[in-house]
Amino acid sequence: MKRGAWIASIAAAMSFAGAAHAVVDGPVDGGVHLQAAATEIMREITAFHDFLLWIIVAISVFVLALLLWVIIRYNRRANPTPKKFTHNLFVEVVWTIVPVLILVVIAAQSFPLIFKQERIPEAELTLKATGNSWFWNFEYPDQGVTIAANLLPEEDARAQGRPYLLATTEPLLVPVGTTVRVLVTSNDVIHAFAVPAFGVKEDAIQGRVNETWFNVEREGVFYGQCSELCGVNHAYMPIEIHAVSRAEWEQWIVSRGGALASNEPDAAGAASEGEPATEQPAAPAATPTR
Ligand SMILES: [Cu+2]
Numbered sequence: 001m002k003r004g005a006w007i008a009s010i011a012a013a014m015s016f017a018g019a020a021h022a023v024v025d026g027p028v029d030g031g032v033h034l035q036a037a038a039t040e041i042m043r044e045i046t047a048f049h050d051f052l053l054w055i056i057v058a059i060s061v062f063v064l065a066l067l068l069w070v071i072i073r074y075n076r077r078a079n080p081t082p083k084k085f086t087h088n089l090f091v092e093v094v095w096t097i098v099p100v101l102i103l104v105v106i107a108a109q110s111f112p113l114i115f116k117q118e119r120i121p122e123a124e125l126t127l128k129a130t131g132n133s134w135f136w137n138f139e140y141p142d143q144g145v146t147i148a149a150n151l152l153p154e155e156d157a158r159a160q161g162r163p164y165l166l167a168t169t170e171p172l173l174v175p176v177g178t179t180v181r182v183l184v185t186s187n188d189v190i191h192a193f194a195v196p197a198f199g200v201k202e203d204a205i206q207g208r209v210n211e212t213w214f215n216v217e218r219e220g221v222f223y224g225q226c227s228e229l230c231g232v233n234h235a236y237m238p239i240e241i242h243a244v245s246r247a248e249w250e251q252w253i254v255s256r257g258g259a260l261a262s263n264e265p266d267a268a269g270a271a272s273e274g275e276p277a278t279e280q281p282a283a284p285a286a287t288p289t290r
Contacts, residue, residue: 025197025220026163035196038222038243039214042199044113051109055102117199120213123181127174131184131191131204131226134233138172145258147172151236166223168240175249176216184210189231195224195239203228216243 025036037043073079130137139146149168157164174180184193186204194201195214202212216222224239244252250260 026166026223037199038197038216038218038220039199040217041113041117041214042197044116045199048109048113052106055106059102117212120181120211121179121215123213124178125175125180126183127172127180128183128185129193129204129239131186131188131193131230131237133188133231134226134237136168136193136226136237136239137187140253140258143253143258143260145253145256147256149238149240151238163223165235166225166238166240168238171221171240171242173242173244173249173252174214174216175246176219176243178246179213179215182212182214184212190228191226191230191237192228193224193239194227195222195241197222198224198241200224201227219243219245 025038027035034042034046034049037046074082126140126142128137128139128141130139135148135150137146137148147170149170149172152160152162152164152167152169154164157167160167182193182200182202184202184204185208186206188206190206191204192201193204193212197220198214198216200212200214202210204210220243222241222243224241226234226237226239228234230237253260
């Protein structure tokens with residue numbers, strides 16, 4: 001890579017989330033930063049990542065400067081007769097208090113973000129993602145639509161100009177500007193439903209229903225992958241999500257034989273609160289769709 005390109009990449013990596021750059025969804029060749037955010041949560045994760053990066057850079061530079069100072073100023077030639085003291089109260093207090101303060105500052109940014117991720121807002125739509133060895137089932141239980149998304153074979157991906165190992169045979173559609181609650185489970189081993197641009201990563205565990213959520217801000221094609229080592233074809237169970245307008249999504253639901261009845265966001269939310277077992281009968285329902 002040319003020197004200029006390196007500098008540009010590093011500058012991009014260290015830029016704050018608000019910095020203007022062309023939005024390219026999905027992973028890109030030579031990309032060094034996080035994928036372009038498509039949800040508010042991911043924008044905040046990106047900003048937090050950049051904030052931490054600056055703290056790490058400052059600490060690394062400071063420690064390097066201390067090392068250089070000791071190497072140059074206190075080597076045997078420059079300082080032939082070293083002092084013999086072993087304690088310095090002031091320095092010891094400083095190197096205890098300052099790291100604690102740094103951690104407090106980090107925690108003050110980190111905890112609100114974790115709470116925001118974990119607290120699912122009033123959902124307008126429920127999506128169920130079920131991991132299988134090795135493909136995903138997606139279901140809109142309130143609309144009665146189920147799809148099975150397999151890896152798009154390499155020759156088809158090349159022919160269609162879609163990214164091999166990320167494109168699927170059956171892309172999932174979600175409406176933009178809609179809070180989608182995602183129920184994540186598995187039919188066999190542990191998988192993980194992860195979409196970097198949404199800031200979402202949730203374990204898919206057999207016999208258990210985990211919950212997460214996203215609200216996509218813009219239309220686009222977003223990719224994710226199973227993110228839990230789940231066996232020999234772990235790398236071949238991608239996730240492809242198309243964020244589209246509400247009208248286009250409704251059209252798609254109808255074309256898949258679904259019903260656009262009003263959904264009741266609170267029924268499933270209350271049930272999953274304390275008793276995951278009550279959700280269990282829903283899991284096998286996804287199986288016969290294959
Ligand atoms: Cu998996």
